[in-house]
Amino acid sequence: MTHAQIMRALSGLLLGLFAAILSSTVVTNALPRIIGDLGGGQSAYTWVVTASLLAVTASTPLWGKLADQFSKKVLVQSALIVYSVGSLVAGLAPNTATLIAARVIQGLGGGGLSALAQVVLAAMISPRERGRYSGYLGATFAVATVGGPLLGGVITDTSWLGWRWCLFIGIPFALVALVVLQRTLNLPVTGRAAEVDWAGAFFVSTAVCLLLVWVTFAGDKYAWLSWQTCASVAGALLLALAFLYVETRAAEPIIPLRLFRNRTIALASLSSLFVGVALFAGTVFFSQFFQLARGDSPTRSGLMTIPFIAGLFVSSTVSGRVITRTGRWKGWLLSGGILLTAGLALLGMLRHDTPYVFIALCMTLMGLGVGMTLQNLVLCTQNQVAADDLGAASSTVTFFRSLGGAVGVSVLGAILTTRIGHYARDTLTDLAPADRLTAARASGDGSLPDLALLPAPVRTWLENAYGHGIGDIFLYVAPIALIAFLVTLFIKEVPLSDRSGLARATR
CATH class of the missing domain: 1.10.287 (Helix Hairpins)
Structure with missing residues (x-):
């Protein structure tokens, strides 16, 4: 396939992937407002994120295995339909329980799109050339990630729209992707039909x-x-x-255990588990930091995260092109691990009054590390499996990344609640007696506070607790990123194949 043919075939897929990523990022800066309006607390805040990650994690292996057996095109379109239904229900949710359930449906569709994007790419393009096109996936991820918070912030701050439109916004993209996929993605079914596990x-x-x-x-x-x-x-x-x-x-396990006999697949999966913790912890808690520790609006909060996304965008596209030209990928994995660990360790110094220039530098380092790591862990795995196992192997690595993110967000969300409470109690005596009752009410019912309604001393007291607590979260995640780096040290660099998945399947 020529470059033009590949890009036409990928157009609908990238659009669908954009919609799925947008759904998870567009609510990031709106979540404090959403949870506040629906009467939820920190637990609900965490579960709105975790529910989607949970569904992605649980469904990714199944989508990947189905891609080895059935039409990849039909599966991608099915994932888009599931995603659209979940988005519609989420936008109409009257309470946090319904919203969380709808996010599960969204996650089922999003898991399919995330897994199948890698599978389709591997089917059409050889590992040697895939770095270039993985850069396009990384760029799509970056654009949706940076555009989502900004768009979500603007929608939330616009009175005649409101946060519900953050949940509806991905539906038009998904519907257009359905039509484009029907016209542009035509892959032969090379798998073997078998009973689903x-x-x-x-x-x-x-x-x-x-x-x-x-x-x-x-x-x-x-x-x-x-x-x-x-x-x-x-x-x-x-x-x-x-x-x-x-x-x-x-007969056809969704995660073939024999794959883990391959050292690269086993180590890449383990590294992805730890990278997932670092990635999702960073993206989830950034919005809480800027809105609840610094009092920024949802729109401004989105603008504040641009350095992270810029780093991710640059490193994913540049590393992909260089890997295609040189055929060498391990150096990028190691460099990404070092930058990710350094960025998180420095973010552990966050406080509510930390200068933004320092925060931006830390986020840039973190973004550079993530961009060099995510796609290349999948690439090195796809390079060493048979064509019939491309779907299962790709989704296995994605599964462990999503699992790390889901467990990490859940654990860190629980820890954050404890740390905020600790710092709030520790500094309560710094307030005047007249403000202590207000402070107790603001932090005692478990709901996310509306800082604009609090007296200045109480607001500063609460911002300090959130800033210090979220800083601790990043500090706890840094050693996890370091473990991911240490694991990648033992991955052996194997020359990239110049044959695509379809070529290997039909030889």
Whole structure:
């Protein structure tokens, strides 16, 4: 295929991927307003994000395996339809419970789009040339990520629109993508039709769900060391063992365990798990920092995150082109790990009054690291699997990244609540007696505060608690990014193949 043919084939796919990413980022800066209007608290804030990540995590292996067996085009279109339905329900949600359920539906569709984008790319383009086109995926991710918060902030601050339109905004893009895909994406079905591993999908989904429910409620609804913790952990382990048992006997397992005999796939999956924690922790808590620790509007909050997205955009596109030209990719993985760790460690120094220039520098380092890491972990995996396993291998790496993000956001959200409470209580005596009652009411009901309604001393007191608490979150994530870097040290650099997935499947 020529470059023009590939770009036509990718046009609808990139548009659909843009819609899916937009749905997750457009609400980032609107979430404090959304949760406040629907009467939710920090737990609901975390779950609106986690629910989508959970659905992405649980469904990604299934989408990837289906892509090895059925029409990739039909699967992408099905994912777009599921995503659109979830977006519509989310926009009409009357309460946080409905919103969280709708985000699950959105995540099911988004998981398909994220996994299938990598699979379609691998089917059409050889690993040697894929770096260039992976850069386009990275650019799409960057544009949707930077455009989403800005667009969400403007929509939320516009009185005649409101935050509900943040949830509707992706539907037109998805519908256009459906039409474009019908005209431009025509791939032969090279897989082998087989029975779908529904049992494996069930056990991996329920194991992940139970794990996330535990880490979300532990420390809030019950103690970390309690009978609920014992029951949840034991249940998750039993479900995980059941999943492993089923996968060893399934004719077409959704996560073929034999893939992990390959050192690169095993290490790339493990690294993706830790990178996922760092990536989603950063993007989720940035909006809370700027709005609740610095009092910025949703629109301004979106503008503040541009350095992170700029770093991601530049590094993903530049690294992709250089990898295509040189065929060498490991150096980019290692450099990305170093930059990501450094950015997070420096962000651990955040306070509510930290100069923005310093914050922007840290976000740029983090963005550069993420851009060099995400696509290349998938690339090195796709380079070493047979054509029939491209879908399963690609989705396996994506699965672990999403799993890391979902678990990380849940755990860190629970920790953040504890840290904010700690700093708030520790500095309560700094307030005048007349302000302490107001402060207790602002932080005592578990809901996200409206800083504009608080007296200046109480507002500064609460901003300090949020700033210090969110700084701690980044500090805790930095060692996790360091572990991801150490894992990539042991990935062996294998020369990139010059044959596409379809070429290998039909030779």
